[in-house]
Amino acid sequence: xxxxxxxxxxxxxxxxxxxxxxxxxxxxxxxxxxxxxxxxxxxxxxxxxxxxxxxxxxxxxxxxxxxxxxxxxxxxxxxxxxxxxxxxxxxxxxxxxxxxxxxxxxxxxxxxxxxxxxxxxxxxxxxxxxxxxxxxxxxxxxxxxxxxxxxxxxxxxxxxxx
Amino acid sequence: xxxxxxxxxxxxxxxxxxxxxxxxxxxxxxxxxxxxxxxxxxxxxxxxxxxxxxxxxxxxxxxxxxxxxxxxxxxxxxxxxxxxxxxxxxxxxxxxxxxxxxxxxxxxxxxxxxxxxxxxxxxxxxxxxxxxxxxxxxxxxxxxxxxxxxxxxxxxxxxxxxxxxxxxxxxxxxxxxxxxxxxxxxxxxxxxxxxxxxxxxxxxxxxxxxxxxxxxxxxxxxxxxxxxxxxxxxxxxxxxxxxxxxxxxxxxxxxxxxxxxxxxxxxxxxxxxxxxxxxxxxxxxxxxxxxxxxxxxxxxxxxxxxxxxxxxxxxxxxxxxxxxxxxxxxxxxxxxxxxxxxxxxxxxxxxxxxxxxxxxxxxxxxxxxxxxxxxxxxxxxxxxxxxxxxxxxxxxxxxxxxxxxxxxxxxxxxxxxxxxxxxxxxxxxxxxxxxxxxxxxxxxxxxxxxxxxxxxxxxxxxxxxxxxxxxxxxxxxxxxxxxxxxxxxxxxxxxxxxxxxxx
Numbered sequence: 001x002x003x004x005x006x007x008x009x010x011x012x013x014x015x016x017x018x019x020x021x022x023x024x025x026x027x028x029x030x031x032x033x034x035x036x037x038x039x040x041x042x043x044x045x046x047x048x049x050x051x052x053x054x055x056x057x058x059x060x061x062x063x064x065x066x067x068x069x070x071x072x073x074x075x076x077x078x079x080x081x082x083x084x085x086x087x088x089x090x091x092x093x094x095x096x097x098x099x100x101x102x103x104x105x106x107x108x109x110x111x112x113x114x115x116x117x118x119x120x121x122x123x124x125x126x127x128x129x130x131x132x133x134x135x136x137x138x139x140x141x142x143x144x145x146x147x148x149x150x151x152x153x154x155x156x157x158x159x160x161x162x
Numbered sequence: 163x164x165x166x167x168x169x170x171x172x173x174x175x176x177x178x179x180x181x182x183x184x185x186x187x188x189x190x191x192x193x194x195x196x197x198x199x200x201x202x203x204x205x206x207x208x209x210x211x212x213x214x215x216x217x218x219x220x221x222x223x224x225x226x227x228x229x230x231x232x233x234x235x236x237x238x239x240x241x242x243x244x245x246x247x248x249x250x251x252x253x254x255x256x257x258x259x260x261x262x263x264x265x266x267x268x269x270x271x272x273x274x275x276x277x278x279x280x281x282x283x284x285x286x287x288x289x290x291x292x293x294x295x296x297x298x299x300x301x302x303x304x305x306x307x308x309x310x311x312x313x314x315x316x317x318x319x320x321x322x323x324x325x326x327x328x329x330x331x332x333x334x335x336x337x338x339x340x341x342x343x344x345x346x347x348x349x350x351x352x353x354x355x356x357x358x359x360x361x362x363x364x365x366x367x368x369x370x371x372x373x374x375x376x377x378x379x380x381x382x383x384x385x386x387x388x389x390x391x392x393x394x395x396x397x398x399x400x401x402x403x404x405x406x407x408x409x410x411x412x413x414x415x416x417x418x419x420x421x422x423x424x425x426x427x428x429x430x431x432x433x434x435x436x437x438x439x440x441x442x443x444x445x446x447x448x449x450x451x452x453x454x455x456x457x458x459x460x461x462x463x464x465x466x467x468x469x470x471x472x473x474x475x476x477x478x479x480x481x482x483x484x485x486x487x488x489x490x491x492x493x494x495x496x497x498x499x500x501x502x503x504x505x506x507x508x509x510x511x512x513x514x515x516x517x518x519x520x521x522x523x524x525x526x527x528x529x530x531x532x533x534x535x536x537x538x539x540x541x542x543x544x545x546x547x548x549x550x551x552x553x554x555x556x557x558x559x560x561x562x563x564x565x566x567x568x569x570x571x572x573x574x575x576x577x578x579x580x581x582x583x584x585x586x587x588x589x590x591x592x593x594x595x596x597x598x599x600x601x602x603x604x605x606x607x608x609x610x611x612x613x614x615x616x617x618x619x620x621x622x623x624x625x626x627x628x629x630x631x632x633x634x635x636x637x638x639x640x641x642x643x644x645x646x647x648x649x650x651x652x653x654x655x656x657x658x659x660x661x662x663x664x665x
C-alpha cells in the first residue's frame with residue numbers, strides 16, 4: 001500500500017479516530033430509539049458517519065493519484081510553540097495559578113509577556129521595537145477595554161493593589 | 163405601504179447618534195481588516211463578540227454587520243494595489259484589478275470596486291427589506307421536520323462552498339456538529355463529553371473555537387510562510403474618476419454582479435465568496451466588445467462585477483438568518499452567537515418581538531454602505547498607508563486581542579486554555595488541508611439539529627418517513643440532494659476545482 005495523498009490520508013485517520021472516540025463516548029450514555037432519543041442517540045449516529053467518512057477518505061488517499069503526493073510538509077514548530085506559549089503565559093499571568101502559589105499579575109504584565117513571547121515566533125526578533133509595541137498595546141488595551149468598555153479584570157498585580 | 167412605515171421606523175433607530183457611531187466604528191474596522199491581508203471578518207467578529215456585551219443589542223449587531231460588509235470594500239483595495247486578496251472574497255478581484263494598477267489605472271479600478279459595491283449594497287438592502295417579511299410568514303409554517311431538512315440543506319450548501327475535497331468538508335461539518343453537542347444535554351440533563359470539567363458542562367465556547375481556529379491557526383500558518391516581496395502601488399493612485407468608456411462597460415457588469423450576488427447570498431451556504439466567484443466566471447463568458455482589454459489583463463468588468471457580487475451577497479445572506487434563524491455561512495453563525503449573547507433567539511419571531519432591532523439593522527446597512535463609499539474613495543490614501551504596517555507588529559496584536567477577548571467572555575482563564583488548544587487544532591486542520599468554515603457552521607447548528615430531529619421523530623412516533631411526507635420538508639431535502647448531485651457531476655466538479663485553484 002502506498003499513500004498517494006499524505007494530507008487526505010492523515011486527515012482521514014484523524015476523522016476516523018475522532019469519530020470512533022465520539023461514538024464510543026455516546027454508547028456510555030443512554031442511546032434510546034428514534035421516538036425516544038436518549039442523549040447518546042445523535043452523537044452515536046454522527047460518530048459512526050464521521051468514522052465512515054474518515055475511512056473512505058483514507059482509503060481514497062491510497063488509491064487516487066495526486067500531483068506530487070500532496071505532502072503535508074514541514075511543521076512550523078517555532079511559530080506554533082511561541083504563539084501557544086504566549087497565550088498560556090498571558091492566561092497564567094492574568095488569572096494567576098493558585099496551584100503554584102502565583103498571584104494574578106494583571107493585564108499589563110500579561111500584555112508585555114504575551115507580546116515578547118509572540119514576537120519570538122517571527123523571523124527576526126528585536127527587543128526594542130517589541131517593547132515599544134508592547135507599550136502601545138498596553139496603553140491601547142487599557143483605554144479600550146478598561147476605560148471605554150469597562151471590562152472586569154485585574155489590571156495590576158494583586159500584591160500591589162491588594 | 164407597510165414596507166415604508168417599517169423602513170422609516172428602522173431609519174429612526176439607525177439615525178440615533180449612538181447607532182450611527184457604532185455603524186461607523188463597524189465600517190472603519192471592517193475596512194481596516196479588509197485591507198489587511200491575513201485577517202478576515204470571521205476572526206474579527208469573533209474577537210469583538212465579547213466587547214459587545216456592554217452595548218445595547220441593536221448597536222452591537224449594527225457594528226458587527228458593518229464589519230462584514232465593510233470588509234468587502236476594504237478587501238478590494240489590497241487586491242488592486244498589492245496583488246493579494248485582503249479578504250477571501252476578493253480573490254478574483256486580484257486578477258484584473260492588479261493588472262489595471264500595473265497599467266497606472268489603479269484609480270478607476272478602486273472607483274469601480276467602490277461604486278459597484280455601493281450600488282450592490284443598496285440593492286441588497288432593499289431585497290432584504292422586501293423579502294424578509296414574506297419569508298418570515300413561511301417560516302411560521304415550519305415544524306421540526308422542516309427545520310431539520312432546512313439545516314441539512316444549509317450544511318450541504320456549505321459543503322459546496324468549501325474549497326477542496328467534498329469528503330473533507332462533510333467530515334468537518336460532522337465534527338462541528340459533534341463539538342456542538344459537548345455539554346449538558348437539555349432533555350436528559352446528562353453532561354456529554356465534559357470529562358467532569360465543570361466549565362465544559364456549559365459546552366465549548368463558540369468564541370474560543372472561532373478565535374483558536376481562525377485567529378491563532380491562521381497566524382501560525384502565515385508565519386510559517388516566509389514574507390515575500392510585495393510590489394505596492396501606493397504613490398500612483400491619482401485620478402479616481404473612471405472614463406466615460408469605463409462607465410459604459412462597468413454599468414452592465416455591476417448590474418449582473420448585483421443580481422448574481424443577491425441570489426447566491428440568500429442560498430444556504432452562500433455568501434460573499436461564492437458570489438464573487440460566480441460573478442467573475444459569468445463575466446468571463448460574455449463576449450468582449452471591440453477595443454476592450456481581455457480578462458486577466460486589466461478589464462474593468464473583472465473588478466466591477468465580483469466586487470458588486472460579494473457586497474450584494476454579504477447583505478442578502480442576512481435573510482436566512484433574520485427570517486429562519488439559520489446561519490448560511492460562518493460570519494452569520496457568529497451573528498447567531500451575538501444575538502444569543504443578548505438573549506435574542508434568531509428566527510422568524512425576531513421581526514415581531516424586536517421590530518426596532520430588525521428594521522434598525524436593515525436601515526443601518528444602507529447608512530453603512532454610504533459611509534463606506536466615503537471612507538473608501540476620498541480617504542483611500544489613509545488605507546494605503548496601512549498596507550505598509552509590517553506583519554511582525556500585527557500578529558502579536560491579534561494574539562493579544564484574541565486572548566483578551568476570549569478571557570472576557572466568561573472572565574475565566576479556562577477559555578484562554580481552550581483557545582490555545584483550538585489554535586493547535588486549527589493549525590493541524592491547515593496542514594491537513596481541511597477548511598475550517600464548515601466546522602463552525604456545524605458547531606452552531608449541532609444542538610439545533612439534534613433538538614429538531616428529536617422533536618420531529620417524537621411527533622411521528624419514531625417514523626423517519628416524516629421528513630419526506632411533509633411537502634416543504636421533502637422539497638428542501640430534494641433541493642439538498644439536487645445540489646449534491648450537481649456538484650458531483652463530472653463537468654461541474656472540474657469547474658469547481660478550477661474556480662478554487664486560486665484560493
